[in-house]
Amino acid sequence: MVLDPTYIIIFTALSNIVFTNSELGLSMYTDSMNDSSDAQSVKTGARSTPVKKSPVVQTRTTQFQRSKPVEQADTARQDTESTIATNPYFSVQNLIVGYDDTIVVNGMSLMLEQGEIGCFLGYSGCGKTTALRAIAGLEQSRGGTIHLNNQRLTEKTARDSFAVAPAKRGMGMVFQDYALFGHLSVAKNIAFGLNKWSAADKKARVAEMLNLVELTEHADKRPNELSGGQQQRVALARALAPKPKLLLLDEPFSNLDVVLRESLAMNVRDILKRTNTTAILVTHDQNEAFALADKVGVMDKGRLVQWATPSELYHEPVSPFVAEFVGEGAMIDGIIKEGRVETALGNIYRRMEVYDQSGQPQYCEYDYPNGTPIKVLVRPDDIIHDDDSTQTALVIGRVFRGANYLYRLQLDDGQTILSLVASHHNHEIGSHIGILPLLEHVVVFDEKEVNATTWSEYDRSSRVDEDV
């Protein structure tokens, strides 16, 4: 979108695209940041009783190491919470935002260190943009606190109500439609938030930003003479020019085609990292979130269900909802037998991030009673295609993805799983292929918990199309 001059005043007053003013609230950070977070009421998918060493029934040891075992997830959250008390660069604690009678953001808590990139990921309407706008001060909060760079921006409690005006928060914003000024050149768009800078400083900063986003040769063009991706970079340069303390990006790539999105997301990440910019992105696109963010928060109906690295989200989802939302996979049946989970793919023992003196991993029991029905999340990369394996599965569907095929496989008992296989292994539907399940890193959930979620018939493998 390109803005008409008449919109400029409204635009700057309402959207505060560049908040150049550094006169932020002077109240120092004094909160103890108690853990009152009902948003932190996320559960790990499994329980455990340490420590009992068990053998792993597996024919090959995986190279892959998960970054943190599920049983440590609560500890990790405690660590996060104690870090909040030790003064993170940016923190949100128990934020509540609503419209009329409806709570839209419900007890959100998170933190970022300086230079980290966070992301809100979730289905349409889950409250992502509202959370971002509340952080910018464009929506009033009904509860909670926000701190940035040792300054209290918002505090809403029964005893206290405090909010720094949006334009004084030191934040920059990049909008979905870029909101560039159509009558101004690229250089003048970038200079827009620098009105308090000296002419020389402004000129130097604009040149620096043009160079950063590789648009120096387009400095004198109008936005409508640029491609979508170039316009997006102008918007980014304009938001970064005043050196915001926090950059907010609301679906910044949604107007671009899919191929361009991912490469631009990586490009933007590179720029943010080079400038050590702390940022929060809103998106519903998992690939975009993973390409850009250090920490991703999966939101569901106003709640931040899990705030973690992309790898942790994928490999250690704390709930079936997160497991389904992030990545592909299938849920297969299991049953607890003396602390292990028996499945059609083999027995699963609970691995801990504890190793004996010879470097062998230690295992513990799952803390469910014997006979408890369990659902096991099996990702496509947990099932290796191996012609030499005695365990086989029937190919019932496949999708060509260039470098890989995503195969849908049926086990002997009728359950289906997915497997990501290099595309030079071309197996026809109806044939059997050898598989090697890597069960050391799968996540298990109590079946009751899975039943209570939106997991589609427990089996996302059904979403794989037939041969294409």
Ligand SMILES: Nc1ncnc2c1ncn2[C@@H]1O[C@H](COP(=O)(O)OP(=O)(O)OP(=O)(O)O)[C@@H](O)[C@H]1O
């Ligand atoms: N100004 C408003 N007044 C009343 N309700 C609103 C307002 N803005 C948003 N909502 C409602 O709040 C909920 C969350 O909206 P929000 O825009 O934050 O979601 P979102 O996750 O960003 O969605 P999307 O991905 O579609 O942009 C929705 O149900 C929406 O209808």
